[in-house]
Amino acid sequence: MLQKITSxxxxxxVKMPHFKKTAVMVIGGAEDKIHGKEILVNFFARSxxxxxxxxxxxxxxxxxxxxxxxxxxxxxxxxxxxxxxxxIREREQCDHPVWQNYIQTCTGIFFxxxxxxxxxxxxxxxxxxxxxxxxxxANKVTLAGTSAGAAVMGHHMIAGGGSGECPNRSLxxxxxxxxxxxxxxxxxxxxxxxxxxxxLSAIAIHxxxxxxxxxxxxxxxxxxxxxxxxxxxxxxxxxxxGEMSYTNGHQVDNGEPIRIHNLRIHLLxxxxxxxxxxxxxxxx
Amino acid sequence: MLQKITSxxxxxxVKMPHFKKTAVMVIGGAEDKIHGKEILVNFFARSxxxxxxxxxxxxxxxxxxxxxxxxxxxxxxxxxxxxxxxxIREREQCDHPVWQNYIQTCTGIFFxxxxxxxxxxxxxxxxxxxxxxxxxxANKVTLAGTSAGAAVMGHHMIAGGGSGECPNRSLxxxxxxxxxxxxxxxxxxxxxxxxxxxxLSAIAIHxxxxxxxxxxxxxxxxxxxxxxxxxxxxxxxxxxxGEMSYTNGHQVDNGEPIRIHNLRIHLLxxxxxxxxxxxxxxxx
Numbered sequence: 001m002l003q004k005i006t007s008x009x010x011x012x013x014v015k016m017p018h019f020k021k022t023a024v025m026v027i028g029g030a031e032d033k034i035h036g037k038e039i040l041v042n043f044f045a046r047s048x049x050x051x052x053x054x055x056x057x058x059x060x061x062x063x064x065x066x067x068x069x070x071x072x073x074x075x076x077x078x079x080x081x082x083x084x085x086x087x088i089r090e091r092e093q094c095d096h097p098v099w100q101n102y103i104q105t106c107t108g109i110f111f112x113x114x115x116x117x118x119x120x121x122x123x124x125x126x127x128x129x130x131x132x133x134x135x136x137x138a139n140k141v142t143l144a145g146t147s148a149g150a151a152v153m154g155h156h157m158i159a160g161g162g163s164g165e166c167p168n169r170s171l172x173x174x175x176x177x178x179x180x181x182x183x184x185x186x187x188x189x190x191x192x193x194x195x196x197x198x199x200l201s202a203i204a205i206h207x208x209x210x211x212x213x214x215x216x217x218x219x220x221x222x223x224x225x226x227x228x229x230x231x232x233x234x235x236x237x238x239x240x241x242g243e244m245s246y247t248n249g250h251q252v253d254n255g256e257p258i259r260i261h262n263l264r265i266h267l268l269x270x271x272x273x274x275x276x277x278x279x280x281x282x283x284x
Numbered sequence: 285m286l287q288k289i290t291s292x293x294x295x296x297x298v299k300m301p302h303f304k305k306t307a308v309m310v311i312g313g314a315e316d317k318i319h320g321k322e323i324l325v326n327f328f329a330r331s332x333x334x335x336x337x338x339x340x341x342x343x344x345x346x347x348x349x350x351x352x353x354x355x356x357x358x359x360x361x362x363x364x365x366x367x368x369x370x371x372i373r374e375r376e377q378c379d380h381p382v383w384q385n386y387i388q389t390c391t392g393i394f395f396x397x398x399x400x401x402x403x404x405x406x407x408x409x410x411x412x413x414x415x416x417x418x419x420x421x422a423n424k425v426t427l428a429g430t431s432a433g434a435a436v437m438g439h440h441m442i443a444g445g446g447s448g449e450c451p452n453r454s455l456x457x458x459x460x461x462x463x464x465x466x467x468x469x470x471x472x473x474x475x476x477x478x479x480x481x482x483x484l485s486a487i488a489i490h491x492x493x494x495x496x497x498x499x500x501x502x503x504x505x506x507x508x509x510x511x512x513x514x515x516x517x518x519x520x521x522x523x524x525x526g527e528m529s530y531t532n533g534h535q536v537d538n539g540e541p542i543r544i545h546n547l548r549i550h551l552l553x554x555x556x557x558x559x560x561x562x563x564x565x566x567x568x
Contacts, residue, residue, distance in 0.1 A: 194478035261565035
């Protein structure tokens, strides 16, 4: 199986990652699924490569069959030992013992895109979700989420919002996320959909968090050491309110401009890293 | 005349500013011209109120007659002593002695919107522009620019650009401005047109400058003491690279993501101020 991957990789110029640590991977959506598939190959490698047992959770999507099969094919073609689509469409299905067993023993879990509120509504506070969270936080499984699957990573979640306005409360719909990376508020398709103002709004409302905007075909990788590593085509934007001296984010009315003084921003590119504890960026 | 303004102001709930210091006023475009006209009333007051002699320079616009008359009517109705449209359509007209004399003796100059490259091409390096710059920098006249008229204020000027991409060199077309506030790179219609990424790109390319994004119907006011005061409906966004620890802005190819580590951002609202020397924001 490894032969197959390697030859395929060479033909499409995939760089096969040498590292294989488990990680939480936050993907900004629209990751390359056709050419080098760099981010998906990275996920595959971190899930164990030829030994990977991968669970695809397509529940954010209203077309879970189509999206499930698409990722299923990709990871099978890479040579994963086992790939299963965990097509949860009702909360009760989270109790399915066969699926629970697969989630408990798999090496990689992939949340697809779709609607983050739908994913949250189906999975939150279920034993299966608790299992995913605990295994991911203990680095016993590689967990990736793309687009909606990325948005759910924080404790607070941006459920929707707008652009083309100065930061204000009505620009961002806040909800509760799945709490895998509770210290972060994640936004995705970030620069592609001009979401800086809505992330700034979210951080002004929750200044105890750090904002992380992930561009399309870009990934923030957490190996469990409080560091983010960046890979992919765009940037990961960090919005750090740690030194903020003033905001009216907690008290403004809808539509009123949000003010923030002393916000620190980093645009992290391929290979750069960020230490969430030290709140420091490093060139990579 | 003052009576007329006051009654008009009351009827449309205009707050007549008490301050009348001359200033450079950087307006983010689309300022209210119908209801309270707060920013335009502020300009009128800083130009001397009933004693104001106002020059409107509509040269950024391809419809200078229409836009010239519009502002002419507004300032006449406010009660200005004299209003003249300096409708420069060829560089040679900058030498017109009657216009030069008016520019030399007027109390307020207003650059309208349009195309900043057009305004620059007609005015740059002319004796009239030098007169405007010197008088404005010496606080001998109130100079306001809206939209394109705001964009020209810096030494470096954003002539155009895009959105919906991560910061990169091709996202912003840099040109030379009129250098009235040389330490700044000004962007306008800022959050309204999702211009954060292009301003970040501009600052990564010119990290010796400070970025200033001004929203529509919002104004950054410079009274000549190195401070910005903010008025209007949106926010003024300051992008301060003073503590930047890394950028690839000077060396990236077109399209390659721009990285920036340690950028300081302020979103300043109504009444807030910013000290360009101290690089410090204050709540107002």
